Amino acid sequence: MLNEEIPDVPYHVNGVEYERGYYLADGIYPTWASFVKxxxxxxxxxxxxxxxxxxxxxxxxxxxxxxxxGRWHILQQPARGYEVNQMRRLMYTCIIIHNIIIEDIGYNLAENDWVVEPVVRMQRTWIDRCDTRKRRTKELRDSEVHEGLR
Known part of the structure; x- marks a missing residue:
């Protein structure tokens, strides 16, 4: 999110529109907008x-x-040993394998699929990038948004 590598995913919760996605988390994570506990x-x-x-x-x-x-021994070692691109490919592989399993047992998710276009990066000044990063960091750590999503 801070590097602007994820797309906006607009959705509504309790009549409020949100743009950023979130992760389901348990009690050990901070009360940020990106973690819903x-x-x-x-x-x-x-x-x-x-x-x-x-x-x-x-x-x-x-x-x-x-x-x-258990089945394919994916992610059996600590992730620190992987490069970022390796982890990304592993996660995409896990998602693809998961979807294959779902299709194989008779659930078809293709009707509800949506395609996310890649984020288009534009040349900006260093100051603009810093301002954007500060703004996104504040959005990411917003505890009020966290409570609103809960």
């Missing part, structure tokens, strides 16, 4: 429901990578 103490049914659904989706993702590790 469940509530540690859900005091009402609405928060309890959200926490259950968020944890379920997060566990589904963890199980998927567990299957990829």
């Amino acid at each position: 469940g509530f540690s103490c859900a005091v009402d049914k609405k928060r309890s429901y959200f926490t259950r659904k968020q944890a379920g989706a997060r566990k589904d993702i963890e199980r998927t990578f567990g299957i990829l590790q």
